Amino acid sequence: xxxxxxxxxxxxxxxxxxxxxxxxxxxxxxxxxxxxxxxxxxxxxxxxxxxxxxxxxxxxxxxxxxxxxxxxxxxxxxxxxxxxxxxxxxxxxxxxxxxxxxxxxxxxxxxxxxxxxxxxxxxxxxxxxxxxxxxxxxxxxxxxxxxxxxxxxxxxxxxxxxxxxxxxxxxxxxxxxxxxxxxxxxxxxxxxxxxxxxxxxxxxxxxxxxxxxxxxxxxxxxxxxxxxxxxxxxxxxxxxxxxxxxxxxxxxxxxxxxxxxxxxxxxxxxxxxxxxxxxxxxxxxxxxxxxxxxxxxxxxxxxxxxxxxxx
Amino acid sequence: xxxxxxxxxxxxxxxxxxxxxxxxxxxxxxxxxxxxxxxxxxxxxxxxxxxxxxxxxxxxxxxxxxxxxxxxxxxxxxxxxxxxxxxxxxxxxxxxxxxxxxxxxxxxxxxxxxxxxxxxxxxxxxxxxxxxxxxxxxxxxxxxxxxxxxxxxxxxxxxxxxxxxxxxxxxxxxxxxxxxxxxxxxxxxxxxxxxxxxxxxxxxxxxxxxxxxxxxxxxxx
Numbered sequence: 001x002x003x004x005x006x007x008x009x010x011x012x013x014x015x016x017x018x019x020x021x022x023x024x025x026x027x028x029x030x031x032x033x034x035x036x037x038x039x040x041x042x043x044x045x046x047x048x049x050x051x052x053x054x055x056x057x058x059x060x061x062x063x064x065x066x067x068x069x070x071x072x073x074x075x076x077x078x079x080x081x082x083x084x085x086x087x088x089x090x091x092x093x094x095x096x097x098x099x100x101x102x103x104x105x106x107x108x109x110x111x112x113x114x115x116x117x118x119x120x121x122x123x124x125x126x127x128x129x130x131x132x133x134x135x136x137x138x139x140x141x142x143x144x145x146x147x148x149x150x151x152x153x154x155x156x157x158x159x160x161x162x163x164x165x166x167x168x169x170x171x172x173x174x175x176x177x178x179x180x181x182x183x184x185x186x187x188x189x190x191x192x193x194x195x196x197x198x199x200x201x202x203x204x205x206x207x208x209x210x211x212x213x214x215x216x217x218x219x220x221x222x223x224x225x226x227x228x229x230x231x232x233x234x235x236x237x238x239x240x241x242x243x244x245x246x247x248x249x250x251x252x253x254x255x256x257x258x259x260x261x262x263x264x265x266x267x268x269x270x271x272x273x274x275x276x277x278x279x280x281x282x283x284x285x286x287x288x289x290x291x292x293x294x295x296x297x298x299x300x301x302x303x304x305x306x307x308x309x310x311x
Numbered sequence: 312x313x314x315x316x317x318x319x320x321x322x323x324x325x326x327x328x329x330x331x332x333x334x335x336x337x338x339x340x341x342x343x344x345x346x347x348x349x350x351x352x353x354x355x356x357x358x359x360x361x362x363x364x365x366x367x368x369x370x371x372x373x374x375x376x377x378x379x380x381x382x383x384x385x386x387x388x389x390x391x392x393x394x395x396x397x398x399x400x401x402x403x404x405x406x407x408x409x410x411x412x413x414x415x416x417x418x419x420x421x422x423x424x425x426x427x428x429x430x431x432x433x434x435x436x437x438x439x440x441x442x443x444x445x446x447x448x449x450x451x452x453x454x455x456x457x458x459x460x461x462x463x464x465x466x467x468x469x470x471x472x473x474x475x476x477x478x479x480x481x482x483x484x485x486x487x488x489x490x491x492x493x494x495x496x497x498x499x500x501x502x503x504x505x506x507x508x509x510x511x512x513x514x515x516x517x518x519x520x521x522x523x524x525x526x527x528x529x530x531x532x
Contacts, residue, residue: 056483056516057439063430065416065423066495066507238467238493238509239454242367245465246456249369258458259497262465263419266495266507 067263072309076151093128100309160195162251179207357391397432407437447473
């Protein structure tokens with residue numbers, strides 16, 4: 001008979017040994033784990049500055065970026081005297097300007113040309129009427145020597161609709177106006193104008209101190225005021241930018257490619273209107289045959305803006 | 312033949328050992344639990360939601376809105392890529408140099424990215440951050456310009472991003488991050504690139520121990 005009495009104690013010892021070692025292992029592992037948990041904050045604290053030295057991470061920073069045109073941009077702005085029609089209607093030029101923008105300086109110049117400026121033996125407005133706006137533009141480029149890359153153009157009805165669609169513009173009327181031919185009836189001072197009023201203000205040349213010169217100067221002021229409105233509105237609501245592009249697409253003939261329009265708009269929203277100079281090209285009234293004309297005497301006007309667009 | 316003692320069968324022995332092993336495993340698992348959970352968490356990634364989409368069409372065509380909606384994924388892809396590179400994916404921070412960021416901008420504006428990293432991304436605080444968990448990823452308004460052929464070459468997106476970051480120095484955690492941005496975007500090929508931006512970044516630890524108590528007269532008016 002097998003002496004089971006001798007075997008059982010050995011079996012029990014083996015079991016007990018296993019249990020004891022397992023428990024010891026468990027306790028050791030548990031102690032190690034517990035010590036890791038307990039010591040972690042202390043170790044972390046030891047590696048960190050004391051709480052009284054911690055100042056945390058604090059940063060407030062603003063940034064902005066817009067396209068960077070390395071060269072000044074010159075854009076001709078031409079207004080047709082056609083009363084009704086598409087933006088690229090023919091007609092004479094009632095408004096003639098070259099807008100120069102320096103993107104890096106966020107500044108620029110508006111050069112204003114009287115409608116009756118006499119160039120190449122003809123008035124500019126007549127060149128527009130008889131030879132087309134592109135021909136007038138070529139004459140203007142040749143006369144000024146400025147690298148005009150683009151032009152924008154519209155006529156009366158589209159100009160008014162353009163302004164109305166954008167909610168009008170506030171103009172600081174420089175002197176009282178009472179001019180039935182243009183419909184300009186304003187007191188001096190700030191006036192919020194819708195399209196019709198703005199057109200009248202821009203056309204008035206008879207009830208002004210210097211006739212055609214005053215008119216073209218006022219037109220320049222309209223461009224600058226429009227820039228200020230654009231800057232304010234797009235600055236507070238960036239999505240408004242596309243409302244302007246939409247209105248432009250509807251009412252203005254523009255030779256600037258869309259991407260360039262977009263980039264120019266982003267630059268324009270950064271330009272303080274106070275950094276835009278409104279400059280009349282000097283000249284004097286005279287006559288050529290039976291026609292009253294303006295003889296330009298620009299002096300160094302064009303040279304001053306040629307390199308950087310800033311007068 | 313060796314026989315177990317009465318009441319001590321091999322089954323009981325195996326069961327006892329098994330129970331012990333399970334207990335140990337449970338204890339070990341409990342000890343290892345938090346880090347294992349951290350490993351199993353998917354890494355945070357940008358998932359921006361557009362709340363309102365507008366299509367601006369000079370011809371006011373009714374299908375313009377559908378064209379705008381169809382273009383949304385293109386912009387969100389760029390916005391997601393931006394925030395992954397700038398804030399969310401630690402592997403893309405490059406110790407604060409954010410090497411992937413510039414490629415999301417048009418070529419002519421890329422030179423303006425590095426000098427303004429402090430407003431565009433974590434930048435120099437990146438080495439002090441271990442993890443960024445987004446809490447808000449919204450594009451409240453996304454506007455597209457609709458061309459006559461119904462393409463959407465231009466977009467403007469206003470963006471809100473908020474997150475809670477964990478700092479390397481535990482005393483500095485949590486770091487609240489709030490980044491607001493306006494991105495003007497142009498489509499180049501299949502992707503939208505950032506052609507202009509205006510951003511505002513606040514990264515702020517809740518701890519201000521070093522600032523307290525305020526210096527004498529600090530609050531005087």
